[in-house]
Amino acid sequence: MTQYTLGLTRTVGHGRAFSQLSVVPSPAVATGFTINVGNAYWELGDSLSFQIVTDSNAANRVVTLTVNDGAGVALATITANAALTASKTGLFTFLGTQTSSQGATDGPFTAPFPQVWLQPTYSIVVAFTNAQAGDQVSNVRWYRQRFVTGPQGYMLGVVDENDPYFEMWVRDRAVIA
Secondary structure, three states, X not given: OOHHHHHHHOOOOOOOEEEEEEEEOOOOOOOOEEEEOOOOEEXXXXXEEEEXXXXXXXXXXXXXXXXXXXXXXXXXXXXXXXXXXXXXXXXXXXXXXXXXXXXXXXXXXEXXXXXXXXXXXXXXXXXXXXXXXXXXXXXXXXXXXXXXXXXXXXXXXXXXXXXXXXXXXXXXXXXXX
């Protein structure tokens, strides 16, 4: 087995990874947002957080996060556990290490981030039900691990060495699955 083949079979074997935090611009009022995976990396999401400030219209907002493949087909959908009511600020966090959705009405809300390899052209779509004209999403933070890939998604610089941090990370992910 070559180290490239071995890289395909390991959870953390897809080349040299680095973590990156991105600030996503606030979307237009009364809308969710989409994060598109670029063409240079495969990614694993560690956390996605944001806040929603609702207007005074009496309607419950429920947030969903969907990971779509390059054709727009949903691979995974996670729904926040409870609703955000009118005239409230809700804090939402989707974590790679979270096993289930938690939170009471009006939050804070935590939910799992699907552990799907985000390949080029994949997208993450955050939407909420009953959006009202004054609802605003802000403070969007996207923290992920990025893996350098070749044009067809093949790994570059795969290293087969025992790194305690990665072994711990793989072990934690195996417990969740």
